[in-house]
Amino acid sequence: MSTTSLLIRKDQLATTRLHTATDQPLADGQVRVRVDSFALTSNNITYAAFGDAMSYWQFFPSAEEGWGSIPVWGFASVVQSLHPGVAVGERLYGYWPMASSAVLAPGRLSPERFTDVAPHRAELPAVYNQYFRCNADPLYTTDTEDLQALLRPLFITSWLIDDFMADNDFFGANTMLLSSASSKTAYGTAFQLHQRKGIEVIGLTSPANVDFCRSLGCYHRVVTYDALDSIAADTACVYVDFAGNGGLRNAIHERFANLKYSCSIGGTHVEQLASKGANKDLAGPRATLFFAPAQIKKRTTEWGPEEFGRRMVAAWHNFLATVTDASNPWLHAEHHDGGDAVQAAYAQVLAGKGDPRTGHILSLYKQPARL
Structure with a gap:
């Protein structure tokens, strides 16, 4: 098994290349996921622009000096597990590298989520280290995965x-x-x-x-x-x-x-x-x-995590209902599958080009043919 990644020159964001490496065996307590799809927006370009200043490059470090993997949001499926609390086949929403797979070290498990407790992420903002288990995620619906990622x-x-x-x-x-x-x-x-x-x-x-x-x-x-x-x-x-x-x-x-x-x-x-x-x-x-x-830390301290989550979920559902209104949808997803397509989509988003009604959903995992 191998993993394909899109690497970005940290000091020249328009310079990219595809990199494929053989997967290393998992350690006890780790899981390997297939990154099925992820969104790419100008928000991710901001992650790259502030990659050093705000530690975004540190989430998924590249072994190659001067090159990094931009974090993205999307969905993945567990394909291998050496953790008793995470089953093969489980679907997750969270923060991934621009790659076909990733390795996590789940900790602090609950029915709704877990945290990647890999040592290199311990000092990074906790909000980015949480992975939501789709079968118990109040924001998740199967038919809106693209809009959730975007x-x-x-x-x-x-x-x-x-x-x-x-x-x-x-x-x-x-x-x-x-x-x-x-x-x-x-x-x-x-x-x-x-x-x-x-x-x-x-x-x-x-x-x-x-x-x-x-x-x-x-x-x-x-x-x-x-x-x-x-x-x-x-x-x-x-x-x-x-x-x-x-x-x-x-x-x-x-x-x-x-x-x-x-x-x-x-x-x-x-x-x-x-x-x-x-x-x-x-x-x-x-x-x-x-x-x-x-602001998340401030409000979860003041309101408590449950009330914070309740308010945020209610606002999200209200927003999504408006965005998906059939009479005036705000957004539609455009899929880009495979290395060349992902590189081209990244160049387009970096350049700030495109229709604002179009959202880009990318995958470096070789997808089955779309019907």
């Missing part, structure tokens, strides 16, 4: 951004400016914020994506990047930056004298997002990176 991790971030803003009384603002408004994390955030009374949600986007953003119904206004002057300069606002575009960030900080808070989530402009000195000479408040695990 939207679930992003929506949880969106839900947490909304909660963080409300937790801080929106920093005294009544208007939320969301860049990259056509992106999945942005429109998930807008969906949540739109339910808040007294808060106007403005989506900022390129001219090509205006119609799409308006069709979603979760933005009170959609404004193109070159039309910021259509928003009053004295607006008490918060900027939620999903684009990572330094020029846009500067323009917003310069124009809005009453900017209460500036929050950076991720981005499609990788070279600007990851550059040092991004805050240098920036007018107004410092741009602060939003780190979802910190």
Whole structure:
């Protein structure tokens, strides 16, 4: 048996190659999974851009200096087990390498989930080390696996951004400016914020994506990047930056004298997002990176894990019902199977190209023929 991986040059994200290696025997307590499918979005590009600064490369370390595996979200099946609590054939949702298989060391098992307790992951954020057992996962449905892979991790971030803003009384603002408004994390955030009374949600986007953003119904206004002057300069606002575009960030900080808070989530402009000195000479408040695990930790401490889960599950089902509304579906999945197709899809997502209604589902495992 062997595993095929897509490796990325850490210092040159557009450089990739496929690598195949013979599988090593499992140790007692380990399981091997076949990674059946995973989503690739701009969120994963952010993982790569911050790979060193925020330890994303450490989850699935490559044996080759200078090359890494970008973590992705998706589904896998247990194909070999030396752990008495995890059976062959069990289906899991979680955080995987861009590879055809992976090895986990399950610990802290419950009917709903377990944690990978491999030593190299011990100091990494716990939220990324949890694997959900699909037969007891309240968010799982068989017929929505693609949408779960595409939207679930992003929506949880969106839900947490909304909660963080409300937790801080929106920093005294009544208007939320969301860049990259056509992106999945942005429109998930807008969906949540739109339910808040007294808060106007403005989506900022390129001219090509205006119609799409308006069709979603979760933005009170959609404004193109070159039309910021259509928003009053004295607006008490918060900027939620999903684009990572330094020029846009500067323009917003310069124009809005009453900017209460500036929050950076991720981005499609990788070279600007990851550059040092991004805050240098920036007018107004410092741009602060939003780190979802910190808000998860705060709320699970305050509410308890059960109440945290209950609220999040309810919000997810509400969001998914809207996204899958047959009269106006927000998203459809496009599958890319095999090494060449995965490389091509990665290049497309890295370049920020494509239809915002299309979500990319990838697999390096050789799939049976689709009917």
